[in-house]
Amino acid sequence: MTVHSDVAHNNKNYLNHETTLWSWLSTVDHKRIGLMYLFTITGFFIVGGLAALTMRMELASSGADFLSPEQYNVLFTLHGAIMIFLFIVPGIPATMGNFLLPLMIGAKDVAFPRLNLLSFYIYVVGAFMALYALLNPIDTGWTFYAPYSMQTQSAVILMTGAAFVLGFSSILTGLNFVVTVHRLRCPGMTWDRLPVFVWGLYATAVIQTLATPVIGMTLLLLIVERWLGVGIFNPAMGGDPVLFEHLFWFYSHPVVYIMVLPAFGVVGEIIPVFSRKPLFGYKMVCYASVAIALVGFLVWAHHMLVAGISDTSAIYFSVITFGVAIPTAIKVFNWVSTMYKGSISFDTPMLYAMGFVFLFMIAGTTGIYLATLAVDVFYHDTYFVVAHFHYTIQGGAVIGLIAALHFWFPKMTGKMYNEPLAKIAFVLVFVGFNLTFLPQFVLGMEGMPRRYFDYLPEFEGLHRLSSYGAVVNGFGYTFALLNLLGAWIFSKKQAPANPYNSLSLEWNTQSPPIHENFEETPSVTDYPYAYGTPVEGGGH
């Protein structure tokens, strides 16, 4: 596949194709839908982030400062539910996936464009339901564990109803993407020539489609319990609250792979480009994506190791969780091997991608700690867990999203962002994030429980450090997003079709793309990672 730097550019693109408000609200163009998702989830990221900052302000010193315990419970519920259901689960697939999937496979749109728009509106309805519920307020934590979720006087039915609605959006998007990858690849685009981002999106879409109905039904059962007094999870009525946890985590573990598999794909796209080297072990990276998705269904009760499950199942889940680390480790080895002896340029996307690898290493290894039964007895429900999952979700999925936003910014907007400012923002994000969460590992090891409004004075030093980090982290994200937004609005420089000389198909069309994506249906003859070979660029 040759690098096309000579793509004809005309001034018509998907952004100015039609410009009325109705043309946006009724669009079935996957690129516009992706943008609409992007603005919406960014808004919720800010809301969830503010909730986190408020909590960290309270936690900066021991003793009650300005929040009551009840308010604190509401805040961590708000933070978790918004970040998970409204931000990171739609996350990369709904935004970058929607925008890029058809472009990367050489198609004009996804399989079911109108269903795509419906998915977006279902998401919006669910999001408003969730916001209304969260402000009403709700204090169960985002996990809605029985029996408290059946007894508490807060808006549980509304919130779980919102999650049910949001689940529908996720299912329909996943379904759409699976059919798209099976049916809409352009001539020559065989499975072994798909970009790894597409493989990641495909594996994610499979999980989205098949795992989400389980949480939908489980939350529906919770609603039926509260509303009609059926006793499925209520121990006072012969029910088993651990059954709720089983059914809840059956989805909620695979969901973390929904969050992070696309981010793996993003990193797999960025590293070869900025190392000018083929992705090491391309086939293994693809198989690893599928393996993670499949094995991810087998490990859910490692979230319940000390919840009262039998020793037999605890041992099984602990051991199999060690297994799920293997395909992820394979990917990490492949990324690092790609960089080895490459010609590396430290553009902002590459900085975020390398940051991802570093942060996810910490995330993955601390996960192994937690999977170890004897260790989990002490670490479960402490700040160790909080630090671990923030390293995976924020250090993983969110960093992946920001990396993607920077990498494909020229493609989406037709502009280039300010590179030095973007690098400064990266440093703030990276330093702030580590400052926030590294101390939390130590806090956890010293016994600080999670979801606690207050703590013993001896924990205060590390908590204060963590709160400082949160401020720096928040500032960094704000800076990065404002930089991108500012470039989009104010920059006058037209971005080339392929500013990084990348080999995948989305760069083989102008920036921003025309409404139909490509002037003519493309065809491919090789996989998109043949960097450093004589074919590339035709004259480098």
Next chain:
Amino acid sequence: MSSHSHEDHHGELGHIVPFAIYRNVLIGLLVLTVITVWVAKAPSMDFGNLNIAIAMVIASVKASIVALYFMHLKFEDKTTWLYAFFPIMLLVLMMGLIFLDNPFRRADQPVEVNDPLAEQLQQI
């Protein structure tokens, strides 16, 4: 599988199944239903714990012929087969692993503690 292959000519979209097959499946389903009821209700056919297994096996035979012939699964491509079977695997997984939990709990049995500190703790 590309989008512009030679499939796009008039006529042959899906497989047309002969009426006889539909009729036979209908008869088979009704017969199997009668058998299910008979095996469950007849006093001579009580296999104790196996009753439910037998009923589920017969139900699965019925489900298979509905899927294969009424739903044309027999004539579908591998991808459709994959997504027809995947959810069943997940159901088996869900049930199987949850049954690794509840039946093996030992809540009613006292746990032996070999903890040298336990005695000291009890004296506190």
Next chain:
Amino acid sequence: MTSVAQTIPGEPPHPHHWTPTNAYHGAKLGMWLFLATEILLFSVLFTAFALYRWAYLGEFHDASLNLDWKLGALNTAVLILSSFTAALAVDAAQRGNNKRVKHLLLFTVMCGGIFLVVKYFEYSHKYHIGLFPGVECPVVEAGALHGSEGHGGGADVAEGGHHLEYCWPKDTSGLSEGQREMLVSSKYKMYFGLYYCMTGLHALHVIIGMLLLSWVCFHASRNRFSEKYYTPVELGALYWHLVDLIWIYLFPLLYLVD
């Protein structure tokens, strides 16, 4: 992107991003994926049922005697027949016979209606004897409830004429300790809670299927379909077959197995 309504009868719609043939196969794959999600939805209920049946075998046996297996068998036959006519409707569409499609789909929808009517009779009978979640307990005649003879918590009538064994008062605060204990010890309610969830969710899908097939039937009456285009008929029929499939498992599990 043209909609179904705007295109020529018998001709497939022509969206810009894939050919009609690819659209047909893609739509079918999409529907199979959606059916997969429905299977997983019901999996949760089947799992919960399996677990509690294992835990409360005696009570589940007793409680299941309150279901009328003859009505269940009738409903099974009705759904099987409706599945047959739905398959024939697809066959008719493949041959371009819109009139036959319409008649067969009408018959299928009617079968769904019969199913719901039978279900209504089953539910209302249980409602009258107090076997319904969320309602206050009515007084129950002796002998109206089955299965209580062999097991401890029999069909006692407690103070105030309320039969507490088999129903779900939402508010237990007005009850004495002994009365509440009788409620707590009853595991029959678990059976019926699951029964209503499973059959209720299934009935909801029957309704959705009937609406879907009615919509397809409407288009058949407008001669929308032909040998070249019958995708909605096939998709609607696939959904209906799933409804039948689930009942094929529900019937023996709930009505027959003791």
